[in-house]
Amino acid sequence: MSGIRPLRMVSVAAIGATAGYSACxxxxxxxxxxxxxxxxxxxxxxxxxxxxxxxxxxxxxxxxxxxxxxxxxxxxxxxxxxxxxxxxxxxxxxxxxxxxxxxxxxxxxxxxxxxxxxxxxxxxxxxxxxxxxxxxxxxxxxxxxxxxxxxxxxxEFDYKPNEYSAMTFVAGGSGITPIYQLTRAILDNPEDKTKIALVYANNSEEDILLKNEFDDLAQKFPDRFNRTYVVSKTTPENEGTYQKGYITKAILSQVMPHKLNERNVKVLVSGPPPMIEAVAGAKGGFGWTQGSLGGILGELGYNKEEVHKF
Missing domain, CATH: 2.40.30.10 (Translation factors)
Structure with a gap:
């Protein structure tokens, strides 16, 4: 992860330690x-x-x-x-x-x-x-x-089938539940052709919620759904199975190639405030409004209309 500025790395430890997301x-x-x-x-x-x-x-x-x-x-x-x-x-x-x-x-x-x-x-x-x-x-x-x-x-969020050609979901900790709800709704609808990329960050392997469910969806819909798990620490036997450390610009760039040739995209960011701020800029109004777009997604060229923060 060397060469990535600390301000643009998301400490996954904050996901497990903060209660701020729930309150916000x-x-x-x-x-x-x-x-x-x-x-x-x-x-x-x-x-x-x-x-x-x-x-x-x-x-x-x-x-x-x-x-x-x-x-x-x-x-x-x-x-x-x-x-x-x-x-x-x-x-x-x-x-x-x-x-x-x-x-x-x-x-x-x-x-x-x-x-x-x-x-x-x-x-x-x-x-x-x-x-x-x-x-x-x-x-x-x-x-x-x-x-x-x-x-x-x-x-909390309006979605219409096929409204976007591709969506990227960036989640941390228990912020995965609304993401899972929408992922299921999209993939279970045979008329919806939306492609989904998920990046899900946690402290450890044990903290990855709904992993079996996401793995099953990736196997069932290989052309429409892919997932990347990021953990702060992992066991020796699973070295290489997960992205280790933080959500970085490099990781998001790898899972968002559609940005290069498509504009009909949407990114949902769901997790504790430190993660949201690093990925997409802080929410405004003490968490009551979307705020301006910043963070990694701002650097990647996304605009405010293409990103929604929970």
Whole structure:
């Protein structure tokens, strides 16, 4: 990685250590989209239209199953009202949680993006990373099967099939969940021909969420989806399997060759604020607005309209 300026390298360690992404993501979605009517995906058939949930404000869902994925990430599966119900939300839409801490008076709101398909009947699943002193993630990790949580959809990014010929997703840590949701939606649609390149950064191999799912998609759609994993540290037996160290200009240049001959492109950047700033420039308005474009993508010639920061 020598020769790359430190300012243009993303310390993957920040991904695991910072709780800032969760807070920034929360303020952004809550203050600007709290009252926004969520967009719904079109039903695949008439039967699906009848199953789609009607979200009226916050809806109580009961936890059905919980399991630890790694040392700080929990997979939580909540039951929908019945076995035939589907969430019906469109990508990218998160579900905002609401709870009031024991002994407290002020409710806590946090958005989490489902990793289950929006047409999956009967349940919705999340992968939640627990942050030190995190009020939202701490509550989600404390839930036991049978406990309930309140949810409300928040639509965060508009996407239309074939709107772009190519998309690049740059993600860090738990910022991968909205990226996975959109990746699945694109590749599962036989009418959508969009090509996707993913760069996903983490502290270690253990921290790579949804790796098996992304690997399966790469095998199933070799001409439309490729992924690059970047880790700060790796085990000796896996040396060479991952890009080691940081997200750099060189790495992004390798996975974004379409930029040289296509202009109909979009880049989504999702992760903690230090990563977003290094890759695409800091968000504005204390994380409430997109801000100006900078960082590595600015150096590569992208403009503000071609990049969206979460």
């Amino acid at each position: 993501h929360y303020w952004n979605t809550t203050f600007f989209q709290f009252s926004t009517v969520h967009a719904e995906s079109p039903p695949s058939d008439a039967q699906a239209a009848l199953k789609k949930m009607v979200w009226k404000g916050f809806t109580e869902l009961k936890l059905e199953k919980a399991e630890m994925v790694n040392h700080n990430v929990r997979r939580l599966t909540f039951a929908l009202p019945d076995d035939q119900s589907i969430t019906g939300v469109s990508p990218i839409t998160s579900l905002l949680t609401r709870h009031t801490p024991e002994g407290g008076f002020i409710p806590v709101f946090r958005p989490y993006t489902p990793v289950s398909a929006n047409d999956q009947p009967g349940y919705v699943t999340f992968m939640v990373k627990k942050y030190p002193n995190g009020k939202g993630s701490g509550k989600m990790h404390s839930l036991k099967p049978g406990d309930s949580m309140l949810f409300k959809p928040l639509h």
